[in-house]
Amino acid sequence: MIGLEISHVSYSYGSRKALDDVSFSVAAGRFCALLGPNGAGKSTLFALLTRLIVTGEGHIGVAGFDIARAPRAALARIGVVFQQPTLDLDMTVRRNLRYFAGLHGLSGRPAGLAIDAALAQLGMAERADEQVRALNGGHRRRMEIARALIHGPQILLLDEPTVGLDAASRQAITDHVHLLAERGLAVLWATHLVDEIRPADQVVVLHRGKVLSDGGAEDLAGGQGGGHGLAKAFLSMTAEGREVPA
Template sequence: MNGLDVRAIGYSYGSKRALDGISLAVEPGRFCALLGPNGAGKSTLFSLLTRLIVTREGQITVAGHDLARHPRAALARIGVVFQQPTLDLDMTVRQNLRYFSGLHGLSGRRAAAAIDAALARLGMAERGDEQVRALNGGHRRRMEIARALVHAPQVLLLDEPTVGLDAAARAAITDHVHALAEAGMAVLWATHLVDEISPTDQVVVLHKGHVLFDGNAATLAGDKGLGPTFLSMTADTSAVPA
Protein backbone atom coordinates (compact mmCIF):
# COMPACT_ATOMS: atom_id res chain seq x y z
CA MET A 1 0.00 0.00 0.00
CA ASN A 2 1.35 3.42 -0.95
CA GLY A 3 -0.14 5.53 1.81
CA LEU A 4 -0.08 4.94 5.54
CA ASP A 5 -0.86 1.63 7.18
CA VAL A 6 -1.09 1.23 10.96
CA ARG A 7 -1.71 -2.29 12.27
CA ALA A 8 -2.51 -3.24 15.87
CA ILE A 9 -0.38 -0.52 17.44
CA GLY A 10 -0.20 -0.38 21.22
CA TYR A 11 1.66 1.95 23.56
CA SER A 12 1.80 2.53 27.32
CA TYR A 13 3.40 5.29 29.41
CA GLY A 14 4.31 3.16 32.42
CA SER A 15 1.00 1.78 33.64
CA LYS A 16 -1.01 4.28 31.54
CA ARG A 17 -2.33 2.56 28.39
CA ALA A 18 -2.41 5.34 25.74
CA LEU A 19 -3.09 3.25 22.60
CA ASP A 20 -4.56 -0.23 22.66
CA GLY A 21 -4.26 -2.20 19.44
CA ILE A 22 -5.32 0.48 16.99
CA SER A 23 -5.38 -0.02 13.22
CA LEU A 24 -6.07 2.40 10.39
CA ALA A 25 -5.08 2.91 6.78
CA VAL A 26 -4.98 6.11 4.72
CA GLU A 27 -4.72 5.67 0.98
CA PRO A 28 -3.11 8.15 -1.42
CA GLY A 29 -5.59 10.87 -2.36
CA ARG A 30 -7.47 10.62 0.95
CA PHE A 31 -7.94 13.17 3.72
CA CYS A 32 -8.34 11.22 6.94
CA ALA A 33 -9.42 13.10 10.06
CA LEU A 34 -8.17 11.50 13.24
CA LEU A 35 -10.95 12.76 15.47
CA GLY A 36 -10.61 12.42 19.21
CA PRO A 37 -11.19 14.42 22.41
CA ASN A 38 -8.34 15.46 24.71
CA GLY A 39 -6.38 12.46 25.88
CA ALA A 40 -7.65 10.16 23.10
CA GLY A 41 -4.11 9.25 22.05
CA LYS A 42 -3.70 11.39 18.92
CA SER A 43 -0.35 12.91 19.87
CA THR A 44 0.93 9.54 21.04
CA LEU A 45 0.10 8.08 17.64
CA PHE A 46 1.88 10.99 15.92
CA SER A 47 4.94 10.44 18.09
CA LEU A 48 4.97 6.78 17.05
CA LEU A 49 4.47 7.64 13.37
CA THR A 50 7.46 10.01 13.46
CA ARG A 51 9.55 7.69 15.67
CA LEU A 52 9.86 10.18 18.52
CA ILE A 53 8.83 7.14 20.54
CA VAL A 54 8.86 3.48 19.53
CA THR A 55 6.79 0.43 20.35
CA ARG A 56 7.11 -3.29 19.85
CA GLU A 57 3.36 -3.68 19.55
CA GLY A 58 2.09 -3.68 15.99
CA GLN A 59 3.43 -2.40 12.69
CA ILE A 60 3.53 0.94 10.85
CA THR A 61 4.13 1.07 7.10
CA VAL A 62 4.74 4.29 5.17
CA ALA A 63 4.50 4.11 1.38
CA GLY A 64 5.38 0.42 1.60
CA HIS A 65 8.33 0.89 4.00
CA ASP A 66 8.21 -0.70 7.43
CA LEU A 67 8.95 2.09 9.95
CA ALA A 68 10.65 -0.18 12.49
CA ARG A 69 12.83 -2.09 10.01
CA HIS A 70 13.56 0.69 7.50
CA PRO A 71 13.10 3.93 9.42
CA ARG A 72 15.13 6.14 7.08
CA ALA A 73 13.17 5.11 3.99
CA ALA A 74 9.84 5.38 5.82
CA LEU A 75 10.57 8.76 7.45
CA ALA A 76 11.79 10.22 4.15
CA ARG A 77 8.26 9.74 2.83
CA ILE A 78 6.55 11.56 5.70
CA GLY A 79 5.92 15.28 6.00
CA VAL A 80 4.90 16.38 9.47
CA VAL A 81 3.40 19.47 11.10
CA PHE A 82 3.54 19.17 14.87
CA GLN A 83 1.15 20.84 17.27
CA GLN A 84 3.81 23.25 18.54
CA PRO A 85 5.24 25.64 15.90
CA THR A 86 8.96 25.20 15.29
CA LEU A 87 10.01 28.19 13.22
CA ASP A 88 12.95 30.56 13.46
CA LEU A 89 11.15 33.89 13.73
CA ASP A 90 14.21 35.96 12.82
CA MET A 91 14.78 34.23 9.48
CA THR A 92 12.74 34.76 6.34
CA VAL A 93 10.25 32.18 5.12
CA ARG A 94 12.66 31.06 2.39
CA GLN A 95 15.63 30.84 4.78
CA ASN A 96 13.61 28.60 7.10
CA LEU A 97 12.63 26.36 4.22
CA ARG A 98 16.16 26.27 2.82
CA TYR A 99 17.53 25.15 6.17
CA PHE A 100 14.94 22.39 6.35
CA SER A 101 15.59 21.35 2.74
CA GLY A 102 19.25 20.94 3.65
CA LEU A 103 18.28 18.48 6.38
CA HIS A 104 16.67 16.39 3.64
CA GLY A 105 19.76 16.58 1.42
CA LEU A 106 18.34 19.20 -0.96
CA SER A 107 20.43 22.20 -1.91
CA GLY A 108 20.97 24.77 -4.68
CA ARG A 109 18.50 24.86 -7.54
CA ARG A 110 16.72 21.68 -6.49
CA ALA A 111 16.01 23.16 -3.09
CA ALA A 112 14.93 26.50 -4.58
CA ALA A 113 12.53 24.77 -6.99
CA ALA A 114 11.08 22.56 -4.22
CA ILE A 115 10.61 25.60 -1.95
CA ASP A 116 8.91 27.65 -4.68
CA ALA A 117 6.58 24.76 -5.50
CA ALA A 118 5.70 24.13 -1.86
CA LEU A 119 5.00 27.83 -1.16
CA ALA A 120 2.84 28.05 -4.29
CA ARG A 121 0.77 25.06 -3.16
CA LEU A 122 -0.06 26.86 0.08
CA GLY A 123 -0.79 30.21 -1.57
CA MET A 124 2.41 31.67 -0.10
CA ALA A 125 4.38 32.36 -3.29
CA GLU A 126 4.60 36.09 -2.56
CA ARG A 127 5.75 35.68 1.04
CA GLY A 128 9.11 33.95 0.62
CA ASP A 129 11.25 36.97 1.50
CA GLU A 130 9.25 38.09 4.54
CA GLN A 131 10.59 37.58 8.02
CA VAL A 132 8.53 34.91 9.81
CA ARG A 133 8.01 37.28 12.76
CA ALA A 134 6.04 39.58 10.43
CA LEU A 135 3.56 36.85 9.38
CA ASN A 136 0.22 36.31 11.09
CA GLY A 137 -0.57 32.98 12.77
CA GLY A 138 -2.38 31.54 9.76
CA HIS A 139 0.47 32.31 7.36
CA ARG A 140 3.04 30.89 9.80
CA ARG A 141 1.06 27.67 9.89
CA ARG A 142 0.79 27.57 6.09
CA MET A 143 4.52 28.04 5.93
CA GLU A 144 5.03 25.08 8.24
CA ILE A 145 2.87 22.98 5.94
CA ALA A 146 4.92 24.17 2.94
CA ARG A 147 8.05 23.20 4.86
CA ALA A 148 6.62 19.70 5.38
CA LEU A 149 6.27 19.36 1.59
CA VAL A 150 9.76 20.33 0.35
CA HIS A 151 11.07 16.75 0.23
CA ALA A 152 7.98 15.59 -1.72
CA PRO A 153 6.55 13.19 0.88
CA GLN A 154 3.72 10.78 0.07
CA VAL A 155 2.18 10.96 3.52
CA LEU A 156 1.38 14.22 5.35
CA LEU A 157 0.75 14.21 9.11
CA LEU A 158 -0.73 17.24 10.87
CA ASP A 159 -1.33 17.30 14.62
CA GLU A 160 -4.13 19.81 15.38
CA PRO A 161 -2.62 22.33 12.95
CA THR A 162 -5.29 25.01 13.42
CA VAL A 163 -4.95 25.44 17.19
CA GLY A 164 -5.06 29.12 18.10
CA LEU A 165 -6.10 30.37 14.65
CA ASP A 166 -9.18 32.45 13.82
CA ALA A 167 -12.05 31.03 11.76
CA ALA A 168 -10.87 32.43 8.41
CA ALA A 169 -7.31 31.16 8.83
CA ARG A 170 -8.60 27.73 9.94
CA ALA A 171 -10.86 27.48 6.90
CA ALA A 172 -8.04 28.50 4.53
CA ILE A 173 -5.64 25.92 5.94
CA THR A 174 -8.27 23.19 5.97
CA ASP A 175 -9.05 23.94 2.30
CA HIS A 176 -5.38 23.92 1.30
CA VAL A 177 -4.76 20.56 2.93
CA HIS A 178 -7.88 19.05 1.36
CA ALA A 179 -6.47 20.19 -2.00
CA LEU A 180 -3.17 18.42 -1.22
CA ALA A 181 -5.10 15.22 -0.60
CA GLU A 182 -7.06 15.66 -3.83
CA ALA A 183 -3.71 16.00 -5.63
CA GLY A 184 -2.73 12.53 -4.42
CA MET A 185 -1.24 12.78 -0.94
CA ALA A 186 -2.31 10.58 1.96
CA VAL A 187 -3.23 13.04 4.73
CA LEU A 188 -3.73 12.25 8.41
CA TRP A 189 -5.14 15.31 10.21
CA ALA A 190 -5.58 15.07 13.98
CA THR A 191 -8.33 17.27 15.39
CA HIS A 192 -11.14 17.52 17.88
CA LEU A 193 -13.04 20.04 15.71
CA VAL A 194 -15.71 18.50 13.47
CA ASP A 195 -16.09 21.61 11.29
CA GLU A 196 -12.67 20.86 9.76
CA ILE A 197 -14.08 17.68 8.21
CA SER A 198 -15.79 17.41 4.80
CA PRO A 199 -18.60 14.89 4.16
CA THR A 200 -16.43 12.82 1.79
CA ASP A 201 -13.44 12.62 4.18
CA GLN A 202 -12.41 9.46 5.94
CA VAL A 203 -12.85 9.76 9.69
CA VAL A 204 -11.20 7.66 12.37
CA VAL A 205 -12.70 8.31 15.80
CA LEU A 206 -10.15 7.68 18.54
CA HIS A 207 -11.22 7.57 22.17
CA LYS A 208 -9.20 6.44 25.17
CA GLY A 209 -6.72 4.67 22.92
CA HIS A 210 -9.33 2.75 20.90
CA VAL A 211 -10.72 3.23 17.38
CA LEU A 212 -14.50 3.61 17.73
CA PHE A 213 -15.24 4.32 14.06
CA ASP A 214 -13.37 4.21 10.73
CA GLY A 215 -15.28 5.22 7.61
CA ASN A 216 -16.88 8.01 5.68
CA ALA A 217 -17.71 11.28 7.47
CA ALA A 218 -21.20 11.39 5.96
CA THR A 219 -21.90 7.87 7.27
CA LEU A 220 -20.73 8.83 10.75
CA ALA A 221 -22.80 12.03 10.68
CA GLY A 222 -26.00 10.14 9.79
CA ASP A 223 -29.18 12.10 10.60
CA LYS A 224 -27.85 13.58 13.83
CA GLY A 225 -24.84 15.39 12.36
CA LEU A 226 -21.14 14.92 12.94
CA GLY A 227 -20.82 17.08 16.09
CA PRO A 228 -23.64 15.51 18.13
CA THR A 229 -22.67 11.99 17.00
CA PHE A 230 -19.03 12.51 17.99
CA LEU A 231 -20.03 14.00 21.35
CA SER A 232 -22.37 11.16 22.24
CA MET A 233 -19.84 8.52 21.13
CA THR A 234 -17.05 9.93 23.25
CA ALA A 235 -19.25 10.68 26.26
CA ASP A 236 -20.34 7.04 26.37
CA THR A 237 -17.47 5.25 28.11
CA SER A 238 -19.16 1.89 27.58
CA ALA A 239 -18.30 2.36 23.87
CA VAL A 240 -14.66 1.69 24.79
CA PRO A 241 -13.79 -2.00 25.05
CA ALA A 242 -12.58 -2.96 28.54
Protein backbone atom coordinates in the same frame (compact mmCIF):
# COMPACT_ATOMS: atom_id res chain seq x y z
CA MET B 1 -2.43 2.62 -3.40
CA ILE B 2 -1.94 2.41 0.36
CA GLY B 3 -0.29 5.46 1.88
CA LEU B 4 -0.30 4.74 5.59
CA GLU B 5 -1.07 1.44 7.30
CA ILE B 6 -1.43 1.12 11.06
CA SER B 7 -2.08 -2.38 12.26
CA HIS B 8 -2.68 -3.56 15.85
CA VAL B 9 -0.51 -0.81 17.35
CA SER B 10 -0.41 -0.42 21.14
CA TYR B 11 1.68 1.83 23.36
CA SER B 12 1.90 2.40 27.11
CA TYR B 13 3.55 5.08 29.24
CA GLY B 14 4.49 2.90 32.20
CA SER B 15 1.22 1.33 33.29
CA ARG B 16 -0.93 3.85 31.40
CA LYS B 17 -2.12 2.47 28.07
CA ALA B 18 -2.22 5.36 25.60
CA LEU B 19 -2.96 3.29 22.47
CA ASP B 20 -4.76 -0.02 22.52
CA ASP B 21 -4.73 -2.23 19.41
CA VAL B 22 -5.14 0.65 16.93
CA SER B 23 -5.66 -0.31 13.29
CA PHE B 24 -6.63 1.78 10.26
CA SER B 25 -5.15 2.82 6.94
CA VAL B 26 -5.18 5.97 4.83
CA ALA B 27 -4.93 5.58 1.07
CA ALA B 28 -3.05 7.95 -1.21
CA GLY B 29 -5.36 10.80 -2.19
CA ARG B 30 -7.45 10.58 0.99
CA PHE B 31 -7.96 13.16 3.73
CA CYS B 32 -8.36 11.26 6.99
CA ALA B 33 -9.43 13.13 10.10
CA LEU B 34 -8.19 11.52 13.30
CA LEU B 35 -10.92 12.77 15.56
CA GLY B 36 -10.47 12.45 19.30
CA PRO B 37 -10.98 14.44 22.50
CA ASN B 38 -8.09 15.48 24.73
CA GLY B 39 -6.10 12.49 25.89
CA ALA B 40 -7.42 10.19 23.15
CA GLY B 41 -3.91 9.23 22.06
CA LYS B 42 -3.53 11.35 18.91
CA SER B 43 -0.15 12.84 19.82
CA THR B 44 1.12 9.45 20.94
CA LEU B 45 0.18 7.99 17.57
CA PHE B 46 1.97 10.87 15.80
CA ALA B 47 5.06 10.28 17.93
CA LEU B 48 5.05 6.62 16.84
CA LEU B 49 4.54 7.55 13.19
CA THR B 50 7.55 9.87 13.31
CA ARG B 51 9.72 7.50 15.42
CA LEU B 52 9.98 9.91 18.34
CA ILE B 53 8.94 6.85 20.30
CA VAL B 54 8.85 3.20 19.27
CA THR B 55 6.68 0.24 20.13
CA GLY B 56 7.13 -3.48 19.78
CA GLU B 57 3.38 -3.95 19.43
CA GLY B 58 1.89 -3.75 15.96
CA HIS B 59 2.99 -2.68 12.50
CA ILE B 60 3.26 0.73 10.84
CA GLY B 61 3.69 0.89 7.07
CA VAL B 62 4.53 4.14 5.26
CA ALA B 63 4.13 4.01 1.49
CA GLY B 64 4.90 0.31 1.68
CA PHE B 65 7.91 0.62 4.03
CA ASP B 66 7.81 -0.95 7.48
CA ILE B 67 8.77 1.86 9.87
CA ALA B 68 10.54 -0.57 12.23
CA ARG B 69 12.55 -2.38 9.55
CA ALA B 70 13.19 0.46 7.12
CA PRO B 71 12.88 3.63 9.24
CA ARG B 72 14.91 5.88 6.92
CA ALA B 73 12.92 4.98 3.83
CA ALA B 74 9.66 5.32 5.75
CA LEU B 75 10.51 8.67 7.37
CA ALA B 76 11.71 10.10 4.05
CA ARG B 77 8.15 9.70 2.79
CA ILE B 78 6.51 11.52 5.69
CA GLY B 79 5.94 15.24 6.05
CA VAL B 80 4.90 16.39 9.50
CA VAL B 81 3.41 19.48 11.07
CA PHE B 82 3.60 19.25 14.85
CA GLN B 83 1.30 21.03 17.28
CA GLN B 84 4.03 23.39 18.47
CA PRO B 85 5.40 25.79 15.83
CA THR B 86 9.14 25.52 15.26
CA LEU B 87 10.08 28.47 13.06
CA ASP B 88 12.93 30.92 13.36
CA LEU B 89 11.06 34.21 13.64
CA ASP B 90 14.07 36.33 12.69
CA MET B 91 14.70 34.64 9.36
CA THR B 92 12.72 35.06 6.18
CA VAL B 93 10.32 32.39 5.04
CA ARG B 94 12.77 31.29 2.33
CA ARG B 95 15.75 31.09 4.73
CA ASN B 96 13.71 28.96 7.13
CA LEU B 97 12.75 26.61 4.32
CA ARG B 98 16.32 26.49 2.95
CA TYR B 99 17.57 25.43 6.35
CA PHE B 100 15.01 22.64 6.47
CA ALA B 101 15.73 21.59 2.87
CA GLY B 102 19.37 21.20 3.91
CA LEU B 103 18.32 18.73 6.60
CA HIS B 104 16.89 16.62 3.78
CA GLY B 105 20.09 16.89 1.74
CA LEU B 106 18.66 19.47 -0.67
CA SER B 107 20.65 22.57 -1.59
CA GLY B 108 21.24 25.00 -4.44
CA ARG B 109 18.82 25.11 -7.35
CA PRO B 110 16.92 21.89 -6.50
CA ALA B 111 16.22 23.29 -3.02
CA GLY B 112 15.07 26.61 -4.52
CA LEU B 113 12.70 24.84 -6.89
CA ALA B 114 11.30 22.61 -4.15
CA ILE B 115 10.76 25.63 -1.88
CA ASP B 116 9.01 27.64 -4.60
CA ALA B 117 6.76 24.69 -5.45
CA ALA B 118 5.86 24.04 -1.80
CA LEU B 119 5.09 27.71 -1.10
CA ALA B 120 2.96 27.93 -4.26
CA GLN B 121 0.90 24.93 -3.13
CA LEU B 122 0.01 26.80 0.06
CA GLY B 123 -0.65 30.13 -1.65
CA MET B 124 2.46 31.61 0.04
CA ALA B 125 4.70 32.36 -2.94
CA GLU B 126 4.52 36.13 -2.51
CA ARG B 127 5.55 35.87 1.16
CA ALA B 128 8.85 34.07 0.51
CA ASP B 129 11.06 37.06 1.35
CA GLU B 130 9.14 38.29 4.38
CA GLN B 131 10.43 37.80 7.88
CA VAL B 132 8.45 35.13 9.71
CA ARG B 133 7.90 37.54 12.61
CA ALA B 134 5.89 39.78 10.26
CA LEU B 135 3.47 36.99 9.28
CA ASN B 136 0.14 36.37 10.98
CA GLY B 137 -0.56 33.04 12.69
CA GLY B 138 -2.40 31.58 9.71
CA HIS B 139 0.43 32.38 7.29
CA ARG B 140 3.01 30.96 9.71
CA ARG B 141 1.05 27.74 9.83
CA ARG B 142 0.78 27.61 6.04
CA MET B 143 4.52 28.08 5.87
CA GLU B 144 5.03 25.14 8.22
CA ILE B 145 2.86 23.00 5.98
CA ALA B 146 4.90 24.13 2.95
CA ARG B 147 8.05 23.19 4.88
CA ALA B 148 6.64 19.70 5.44
CA LEU B 149 6.27 19.28 1.66
CA ILE B 150 9.77 20.27 0.53
CA HIS B 151 11.20 16.75 0.36
CA GLY B 152 8.21 15.43 -1.64
CA PRO B 153 6.54 13.19 0.97
CA GLN B 154 3.69 10.81 0.16
CA ILE B 155 2.12 11.05 3.61
CA LEU B 156 1.34 14.33 5.39
CA LEU B 157 0.74 14.26 9.15
CA LEU B 158 -0.74 17.31 10.89
CA ASP B 159 -1.31 17.38 14.65
CA GLU B 160 -4.13 19.85 15.38
CA PRO B 161 -2.69 22.35 12.89
CA THR B 162 -5.35 25.04 13.37
CA VAL B 163 -5.08 25.46 17.14
CA GLY B 164 -5.17 29.13 18.08
CA LEU B 165 -6.10 30.42 14.61
CA ASP B 166 -9.08 32.58 13.69
CA ALA B 167 -11.96 31.20 11.62
CA ALA B 168 -10.76 32.56 8.27
CA SER B 169 -7.25 31.15 8.73
CA ARG B 170 -8.63 27.80 9.84
CA GLN B 171 -10.82 27.67 6.74
CA ALA B 172 -7.92 28.59 4.42
CA ILE B 173 -5.63 25.94 5.88
CA THR B 174 -8.31 23.28 5.83
CA ASP B 175 -9.02 24.12 2.16
CA HIS B 176 -5.35 23.97 1.20
CA VAL B 177 -4.75 20.63 2.86
CA HIS B 178 -7.86 19.09 1.29
CA LEU B 179 -6.44 20.18 -2.07
CA LEU B 180 -3.13 18.47 -1.26
CA ALA B 181 -5.05 15.24 -0.64
CA GLU B 182 -6.91 15.65 -3.94
CA ARG B 183 -3.51 15.91 -5.63
CA GLY B 184 -2.49 12.51 -4.26
CA LEU B 185 -1.09 12.86 -0.74
CA ALA B 186 -2.36 10.63 2.05
CA VAL B 187 -3.28 13.13 4.77
CA LEU B 188 -3.73 12.33 8.46
CA TRP B 189 -5.15 15.36 10.25
CA ALA B 190 -5.57 15.10 14.02
CA THR B 191 -8.30 17.29 15.41
CA HIS B 192 -11.16 17.54 17.85
CA LEU B 193 -13.02 20.06 15.65
CA VAL B 194 -15.69 18.49 13.45
CA ASP B 195 -16.12 21.60 11.30
CA GLU B 196 -12.74 20.88 9.66
CA ILE B 197 -14.14 17.68 8.17
CA ARG B 198 -15.80 17.42 4.74
CA PRO B 199 -18.48 14.87 3.76
CA ALA B 200 -16.10 12.90 1.52
CA ASP B 201 -13.37 12.62 4.16
CA GLN B 202 -12.44 9.48 6.05
CA VAL B 203 -12.93 9.84 9.80
CA VAL B 204 -11.24 7.70 12.43
CA VAL B 205 -12.64 8.31 15.91
CA LEU B 206 -10.08 7.66 18.63
CA HIS B 207 -11.08 7.64 22.28
CA ARG B 208 -9.01 6.55 25.27
CA GLY B 209 -6.54 4.88 22.96
CA LYS B 210 -9.05 2.82 21.01
CA VAL B 211 -10.49 3.25 17.51
CA LEU B 212 -14.25 3.57 18.00
CA SER B 213 -15.10 3.97 14.32
CA ASP B 214 -13.46 4.24 10.90
CA GLY B 215 -15.43 5.26 7.83
CA GLY B 216 -16.78 8.07 5.69
CA ALA B 217 -17.77 11.35 7.36
CA GLU B 218 -21.18 11.20 5.71
CA ASP B 219 -21.86 7.74 7.11
CA LEU B 220 -20.74 8.81 10.58
CA ALA B 221 -23.04 11.83 10.44
CA GLY B 222 -25.89 9.44 9.64
CA GLY B 223 -27.40 11.75 7.04
CA GLN B 224 -27.94 14.47 9.64
CA GLY B 225 -26.62 17.51 7.81
CA GLY B 226 -22.81 17.41 7.81
CA GLY B 227 -21.14 19.11 10.77
CA HIS B 228 -24.12 18.93 13.12
CA GLY B 229 -24.65 15.21 12.55
CA LEU B 230 -20.93 14.58 12.93
CA ALA B 231 -20.74 16.58 16.15
CA LYS B 232 -23.65 14.61 17.57
CA ALA B 233 -22.17 11.27 16.59
CA PHE B 234 -18.73 12.22 17.97
CA LEU B 235 -20.15 13.46 21.25
CA SER B 236 -22.40 10.48 21.74
CA MET B 237 -19.41 8.16 21.18
CA THR B 238 -17.02 10.01 23.45
CA ALA B 239 -19.02 12.07 25.97
CA GLU B 240 -20.10 9.09 28.07
CA GLY B 241 -23.28 10.25 29.69
CA ARG B 242 -22.95 13.96 28.98
CA GLU B 243 -26.10 15.37 27.36
CA VAL B 244 -25.88 15.76 23.61
CA PRO B 245 -27.89 18.74 22.31
CA ALA B 246 -30.68 17.76 19.90
